[in-house]
Amino acid sequence: MEEAIFRSFEDLQPKEILQGFWAQAIHTPGNTINFINVKAGHSFPLHQHIHHQCAFVLEGEFEMTINGETQVLSPGKFVVIPGNVPHSGRAITDCRLLDIFNPVREDYK
Amino acid sequence: MEEAIFRSFEDLQPKEILQGFWAQAIHTPGNTINFINVKAGHSFPLHQHIHHQCAFVLEGEFEMTINGETQVLSPGKFVVIPGNVPHSGRAITDCRLLDIFNPVREDYK
Numbered sequence: 001m002e003e004a005i006f007r008s009f010e011d012l013q014p015k016e017i018l019q020g021f022w023a024q025a026i027h028t029p030g031n032t033i034n035f036i037n038v039k040a041g042h043s044f045p046l047h048q049h050i051h052h053q054c055a056f057v058l059e060g061e062f063e064m065t066i067n068g069e070t071q072v073l074s075p076g077k078f079v080v081i082p083g084n085v086p087h088s089g090r091a092i093t094d095c096r097l098l099d100i101f102n103p104v105r106e107d108y109k
Numbered sequence: 110m111e112e113a114i115f116r117s118f119e120d121l122q123p124k125e126i127l128q129g130f131w132a133q134a135i136h137t138p139g140n141t142i143n144f145i146n147v148k149a150g151h152s153f154p155l156h157q158h159i160h161h162q163c164a165f166v167l168e169g170e171f172e173m174t175i176n177g178e179t180q181v182l183s184p185g186k187f188v189v190i191p192g193n194v195p196h197s198g199r200a201i202t203d204c205r206l207l208d209i210f211n212p213v214r215e216d217y218k
Contacts, residue, residue: 005188006180028161028189030139030211052137071115079114100209102139
């Protein structure tokens with residue numbers, strides 16, 4: 001089947017990938033693009049993966065610890081995480097996040 | 110030189126990639142992630158490229174014509190454009206756009 005070019009977020013079923021993290025994922029041939037809504041106070045534990053990741057905070061404040069360094073991210077900041085670098089995070093406020101993974105996160109399909 | 114993990118949009122020099130389109134590009138090993146501010150009324154002409162592209166309207170309304178079909182995009186909608194598919198666009202209001210290209214747009218470096 002030919003895939004639709006014009007799409008709506010309404011048609012993307014949100015999936016709770018971790019407690020409090022509701023994700024809408026778009027898988028392309030090369031990437032996974034993940035829009036995530038998180039409620040304040042929820043966190044994800046230290047982990048790592050082979051995928052290169054860029055993470056943006058579209059709304060709110062989100063604290064990230066990467067390779068032992070901690071910073072609070074807001075819409076003016078972002079992170080570029082090479083593959084296999086350990087990272088964790090915590091929502092200080094309600095947040096809307098954007099993660100871009102390369103290659104595709106097969107585990108999110 | 111090891112590249113910084115924590116970064117700021119303030120440190121990304123905006124570049125006018127087309128009249129009225131001011132872009133801040135992030136190049137990763139696999140992708141170009143392009144945040145673009147456009148003033149209402151500016152447009153980009155029909156063109157195509159080998160890169161797979163996902164385009165999001167983070168703020169405002171942006172009209173796109175892809176493969177002959179025209180729709181108005183707002184933050185609830187997005188487009189997935191395979192490589193070599195012709196597309197054009199026009200800012201109906203002031204907009205903030207996000208384009209994700211795979212592979213890297215060497216011409217944007």
